Amino acid sequence: xxxxxxxxxxxxxxxxxxxxAASRKVFDKIGITTSSAPFxxxxxxxxxxxxxxxxxLALGARNLVLAEAEGKDIISLCNGCANTLRxxxxxxxxxxxxxxxxxxxxxxxxxxxxxxxxxxxxxxxxKDNIDKVKGAVTKPLSxxxxxVHPGCHYMRPAEWMESDDPMRPTTLKxxxxxxxxxxxxxxxxxxxxxxxVTNAYEEAGMANLKVKMDSVKGAGADILVVNCPACxxxxxxxxxxxxxxxxxxxxxxxxxxxxxxxxxxxxxxxEIGLKFHRTRMKLEDFGL
Amino acid sequence: xxxDFEFRKSVMDYHVHDVLKYCFQCSRCTDNCxxxxxxxxxxxxxxYNPRAxxxxxxxxxxxxxFSADPLTIWGCTVCDTCDEVCPQHIELTxxxxxxxxxxxxxxxxxxxxxxxxxxxxxxxxxxxxxxAIERRREQLGIPPVAAPDVNxxxxxxxxxxxxxxxx
Numbered sequence: 001x002x003x004x005x006x007x008x009x010x011x012x013x014x015x016x017x018x019x020x021a022a023s024r025k026v027f028d029k030i031g032i033t034t035s036s037a038p039f040x041x042x043x044x045x046x047x048x049x050x051x052x053x054x055x056x057l058a059l060g061a062r063n064l065v066l067a068e069a070e071g072k073d074i075i076s077l078c079n080g081c082a083n084t085l086r087x088x089x090x091x092x093x094x095x096x097x098x099x100x101x102x103x104x105x106x107x108x109x110x111x112x113x114x115x116x117x118x119x120x121x122x123x124x125x126x127k128d129n130i131d132k133v134k135g136a137v138t139k140p141l142s143x144x145x146x147x148v149h150p151g152c153h154y155m156r157p158a159e160w161m162e163s164d165d166p167m168r169p170t171t172l173k174x175x176x177x178x179x180x181x182x183x184x185x186x187x188x189x190x191x192x193x194x195x196x197v198t199n200a201y202e203e204a205g206m207a208n209l210k211v212k213m214d215s216v217k218g219a220g221a222d223i224l225v226v227n228c229p230a231c232x233x234x235x236x237x238x239x240x241x242x243x244x245x246x247x248x249x250x251x252x253x254x255x256x257x258x259x260x261x262x263x264x265x266x267x268x269x270x271e272i273g274l275k276f277h278r279t280r281m282k283l284e285d286f287g288l
Numbered sequence: 289x290x291x292d293f294e295f296r297k298s299v300m301d302y303h304v305h306d307v308l309k310y311c312f313q314c315s316r317c318t319d320n321c322x323x324x325x326x327x328x329x330x331x332x333x334x335x336y337n338p339r340a341x342x343x344x345x346x347x348x349x350x351x352x353x354f355s356a357d358p359l360t361i362w363g364c365t366v367c368d369t370c371d372e373v374c375p376q377h378i379e380l381t382x383x384x385x386x387x388x389x390x391x392x393x394x395x396x397x398x399x400x401x402x403x404x405x406x407x408x409x410x411x412x413x414x415x416x417x418x419x420a421i422e423r424r425r426e427q428l429g430i431p432p433v434a435a436p437d438v439n440x441x442x443x444x445x446x447x448x449x450x451x452x453x454x455x
Contacts, residue, residue, distance in 0.1 A: 010415040013433040017421060021428040040412035040436040046366040047404040047414065050388040051397070055450040059408070062444060108447055109440050156368035157379065166372050192322050192367035200362050200398035204336070207326035208365075273428050 004075035004120070005067045006034035007085070010041050011229040012077050018273030019229060023077050023122060023258040025267050030132040032125060034075060037066045042081040045153060046196035046230075049084070054101075060088030061102045061113040073118045075125055077258075079228035082121040083153035083160065089119060090160045121154060123227045123257065124163070127171045133178045138266040140180025144286050146260070147184050147221035147252075148172045149212075149235070151228040152192050175257050176225055179264035186219035188212050193234040209234065209242050213250050223253045223281060225260055232256060236278050253281035263288055289349050296348030302386045303379065308346060310376045315339045317370035317380055323363045336363025338370050338380055345383055353387060358396050361387050392453055402455040409445055409454060412436035 012019050027034060040059055041048065049056040064085060067074050076082035092099040093115055103113055126133055150163075150172045158166035167190055173183045191212050198205025213235075216224055226232050236254040243250050254277065262272050269275070269283055300308065318324045318339040328335030336359055344352040353360060361384070370380040391397050404414050411417070417433060425432060445451055 008433065010413045014413060014415040014417050014421055017425045017428055017430060020425075021430050024430055036431060036434040038434040038436045040441050041408045041414040043408055044404060044414050047401060048408060049385055050366070051392050051401050051405040052448070052450045052453060053385050053389055054448050055405075055445055058444050058448055059441065062441070105444060105447055109443055152367040152369070157371050157381070190369075192365050192369070194322065194365050197323055197363060197365035199400040201327075201359060204323055204327050204359075204363065205365075208322050211322075211326070271429075273424075276424075 003033045003035055003072055004125075005037045005070065005072045007039055007042070007063075007074045007076045007078075007081050009076065009078040009081040009229065011080075011233070016229060016232070016276070018276045019232070019256045019258065020077060022256060022262045022267070022272040025262045025272060026126070026258045026265065029136040029265050030126075030129050032075070032129070035072075037070070039063045039066060042084040045080055045084045045087060056084065057088055057091065057098065057102050058105045060084050061092060061106060062109075062111060064089060064115075064117065064119070065106065065111045065113050067117050068114055071117070073120060075120050075122050077122050077229075079121070079151045079153035080230055082119060085119040087157070087160045089115060121161075121227075123150075123154065123171050123175065126175055126257075126261075130174060130178060133175065133261065137179060137261075137264045139264055139288065141260070141264050141286055142180050144181040145184045145220060145222045146176045146181045147186050147216045147219055147224050148176055148189065149193065149224055149226045149231055150190070151226060151231045152190075154227060172225065172227055172257060176260065179260050181260065181264075184219045184221045186215045186221065188215035191215070193231040195230040195234040198234065198238070206238070206242055206245055209238060210246055213239065213242060213252065216252055217250060221252065223255055225255050225257050227257050239279055251279070253277065253279045255281065289352060291348040292350040293348055295350040296346070299345045299348075299383065299386065303383060307376055308342070308378055308383065311342050311346060311378055312376070313339060313343060314375060316373045316375060317342070320369050320373045322367060322369070323365055327359070327363060336360070338364070338384070341387065342378070342380060342383065345387065354391065354394060354396070358391065358398065361391050362398055364388075395455070405450065406454050409442060409451060410438075412438045412441040
């Protein structure tokens with residue numbers, strides 16, 4: 001199988017590395033090989049892009065150049081990084097003026113962007129290897145009711161991300177089903193986690209988060225499964241404050257899809273650092 | 289309200305496909321915006337309103353955007369839902385990116401925006417490497433994060449002029 005350049009991103013790499021540990025376990029189990037590269041911040045499609053779009057384009061292109069130098073595709077563990085790298089690639093492919101400008105800046109640091117590699121979100125890579133994923137599952141999580149949150153940047157803008165559906169993607173659900181768990185539909189499935197706005201306007205962010213979590217809880221889900229570290233942090237870290245603010249017990253553990261798959265593939269909770277979650281999952285309830 | 293033609297031109301120039309002018313104010317953007325849903329008060333005009341932003345940008349009503357409460361611009365959570373539901377295929381989020389970039393230049397952006405840009409300028413990462421996390425990575429049995437070339441990133445940002453916008 002082809003080797004990918006691993007793009008773990010700032011949040012997973014430098015704040016919540018247990019998600020990377022789980023992801024690497026899953027990749028090992030199904031034979032996806034990766035190697036590292038000295039990537040900078042992708043940079044953040046909600047932060048740095050809002051700060052300076054030209055800087056976003058140039059830094060994004062520089063990261064792509066690092067992978068191009070080795071002729072390898074990138075596998076991203078994060079919605080934000082996948083969004084930026086695919087977005088930069090899309091804009092430079094369809095706007096030759098932008099590409100010229102970016103390459104003029106890159107030339108000053110001895111680099112040149114060609115557009116010769118692809119950027120893949122890890123969920124899509126797992127989906128492409130769904131039979132291997134199913135084959136590696138040794139402890140099906142039967143009886144576990146899972147609400148999924150694919151997250152905005154996994155699928156939008158549609159032209160950049162090319163997921164199966166920009167408003168109702170099925171990939172994450174298929175992976176949850178592959179783990180033997182049951183997908184629970186809920187009304188606010190594609191509602192944004194609100195991470196970007198919460199940093200500036202907490203009141204609005206929490207009100208949005210309430211809509212989301214009420215819907216998850218109302219559907220009777222045991223856990224919420226995500227594939228983005230920003231969404232993960234929003235649901236995992238802010239859930240307690242949300243509960244206090246609105247005097248509601250949410251008590252919905254949040255798992256990364258690779259954590260769920262790791263558990264289903266027989267990896268122990270200790271090996272992937274599940275204890276570092278704020279929300280705790282009662283593993284014994286599911287025979288783990 | 290004054291019309292700023294320069295501003296209007298820069299908005300039109302920014303939108304790649306130039307379909308912005310076909311906006312007919314149907315309000316699907318605002319109707320589907322998660323932040324509008326939790327901030328707009330039906331009986332007043334406060335709250336985050338993408339439809340109004342597009343109208344004001346299109347007409348060149350610069351003050352209505354930049355002299356108002358920063359929530360007018362920064363209430364956007366970059367979910368790209370408006371882009372998807374727009375019947376005219378306007379890339380609203382790209383226009384909002386332009387408005388945010390202008391707001392940054394005026395010094396009106398939320399603190400975390402400057403904070404993240406500073407972190408990227410200083411360390412090439414939005415979240416710099418920390419010893420405690422490096423140890424945790426080791427405990428989890430995963431390799432260290434490959435250190436980025438900070439000098440190269442700084443040179444790139446300086447040449448673009450991003451460093452001058454930092455606070």
